Amino acid sequence: MTIGQETRRARGLTIVFVTLVLATAVTAQLKASLVPGSNRVARDQQLVNSARTLEADNVNLRGQLKSIQDQIKRDNDRLAQTSGAAAQAQMAARDQKERAGMTRVTGPGISVELGNGNDPHLPGDSRRDWLVKYLDIQDVVNQLWSANAEAVSVNGQRVVTTSSFYVAGSDLLLNGVHLTAPYRIEAIGDGGQLNGILSNSNNLAELKTRGDLYQLKLKWQTERNLTLPAFDGAFTLRSAVAG
């Protein structure tokens, strides 16, 4: 290598180094300018990060549960072949699993769309009636159950006996899964009966009034064929014993 070549190489490396430093500085500067320099925002960011981490953990744990449950299902199938009594118990368990929402189901029914309305920007408005609240979703689900729905899901989360509609401000935790508006509620059952209960003006009166006032989205339609996912959590029994 000649002296001229070495000089050119050194010059080239210098250019790359300077470019790196400059780009890093520009990126850092832009990032800093996007985040307002107050402690409150920093705290909010911490909360968001915590929530994100927990949500990621939640997804990961559900994946692990699914894997174990699949293995248990394979074990069950194998054990059921060992005796008549075992086969009978497995058959009965399968029926109970369907009732518990542990299997995917298909059938006719109804789908309900529920979305936030327009914020009227009223001063001192703490009720925020233009938002869909967790009670609205629970009310719709309850109405559907009362019309003999056989399976119900909200944004792909199956509603089961242990489901809780946990309020998280303007959002909802269902089966421990974070759901946000707009919500799609699906129910399998007699479409006419399900449609009838939602159409009855005496039912969901408050929600319907808010819908008129704030253009809150509430609409439903009967469906010929719906597929509802299986409950992707687990039923943990540590205290309750049959009998």
Place this chain on the structure above:
Amino acid sequence: MTRTQLALFLATVLVLGFFFSVQLRSQAAADRLLSGQDNVTLGLLISGLAQSNQRLIEARSDLSGEEQRLADSASSPTKASQELQQQLSQLQVVNGTVPVHGPGVHLKVSFKMQAFEIQDLSNAMRQLGAEALVFVVLAQDQVAICASGCHSAAQALLAAKANVSYVAPAVGPLDAVGSIGMDLVEQIIRIYDNYGFQTQILVADVRNAVHVLDAALMGADVATVPLDVLEQLYRHPLTDELLAGRREEP
């Protein structure tokens, strides 16, 4: 600048540009989330997710144990059957198709709850991991229902069959149309005595003191008495003379 140097420079700029855009996009996404949710929402979300994750960890542990037991019982048909029976039993508990027992809490609410409050209570219990719930109404609200405007014994009979608290024969209007109101009260008392109805008899539209006196003699339970009739009850000419001092007390 040689061709190699130029290529190196461009590659560096490309890599940096990629990271730069990724950083900016992730920051923008975080900002959208921040603007969409307040601290209360975030706090509640964190609390709820933490509880949920804890239960998922417990469930993972339980299911792993179950998986192990199933693997162990593969060689024994009896054990296999027992394991499957155990699963069935647990599912029946989950579905609420069998009675259950176990430790827990007994919450007594002594005020009238709205439907949404009961839902909230149920949600909170479930969120905290309640495995089975039962709502028991200890005492129904005592609301007295009065069948008013009763003008015949047949109406009073139906009212008693409907288990109302009171039946109110209107004696004054019956007298006004040529019937004898107190005869109706007498008939109702007799019918109710015959069958042991718990409905009480409220003599309504009383017009004079004789109505009240007859009602008491017959054994009616209640009477609604206007003020002028109430005055008739305590007024008597002899008492008035005594009070006026025109006559001495014997």
